[in-house]
Amino acid sequence: MPVYGWKPSYSVSVTRCDDDHKKLFALTNELRTAILRGKSAEVMNKIVERLEEYSVFHFTAEEALLVKTSYPGLDAHRVEHKEFIDSLAKFRKQGIAIQPYEVLNFMNQWLINHIKGSDKQYSGHLNAKGVY
Numbered sequence: 001m002p003v004y005g006w007k008p009s010y011s012v013s014v015t016r017c018d019d020d021h022k023k024l025f026a027l028t029n030e031l032r033t034a035i036l037r038g039k040s041a042e043v044m045n046k047i048v049e050r051l052e053e054y055s056v057f058h059f060t061a062e063e064a065l066l067v068k069t070s071y072p073g074l075d076a077h078r079v080e081h082k083e084f085i086d087s088l089a090k091f092r093k094q095g096i097a098i099q100p101y102e103v104l105n106f107m108n109q110w111l112i113n114h115i116k117g118s119d120k121q122y123s124g125h126l127n128a129k130g131v132y
Contacts, residue, residue, distance in 0.1 A: 005029065010115045012123040014065070014131055020058040021115055027051045028107045031096075035104060041097030048096055048103065052088045059085070062119075069129040071122055080118055084110055 006025040011018050031047045059081040066074045087110075091103045126132075 010112070012115065012119045012126075014123065014126050016065075017058075017062055017119065020054075020061065021111070021119075023054060024051070024058065024111055027054060028104070028111065031100075031107065032104055035100045041095055044096040044100060045092055048088060048092045051107065052085060052092065055081075055085060055088065065126060065131060066122060069126055069131065071125050073118075073121060077118055077122070080114060084114070 006018075006022045010021060012021075027047065027050060031044065031051070034044050034047055063074065063078060063081070065071075066077060071077070087106065091099070091106070096103050
């Protein structure tokens with residue numbers, strides 16, 4: 001049982017978004033496992049790079065849904081996404097091995113707070129527009 005994992009209470013009632021969120025939690029767990037097993041800085045950096053890449057993929061798809069449905073909170077949502085990507089890039093450039101638990105805790109907390117906060121706010125909007 002992963003310590004950091006997606007829970008049904010995190011659902012935003014949009015299958016595509018929920019599936020992407022599950023993948024982000026899975027990658028976070030992969031980082032956790034690498035840290036606990038004492039993997040090299042190179043291995044940890046590659047995981048964070050994949051987290052960064054998948055986050056960009058997910059954010060692009062999510063924002064496209066929000067554009068398509070004229071979501072009023074889109075601009076603020078985009079800012080949060082950019083700040084997250086910038087933070088991951090900063091961690092990767094500094095070297096994950098220097099502060100692995102800080103990166104792990106940042107990832108987990110950001111995901112939970114963003115999904116339960118900002119993402120939940122668009123749930124009703126997308127559902128009302130026929131996006132499930």
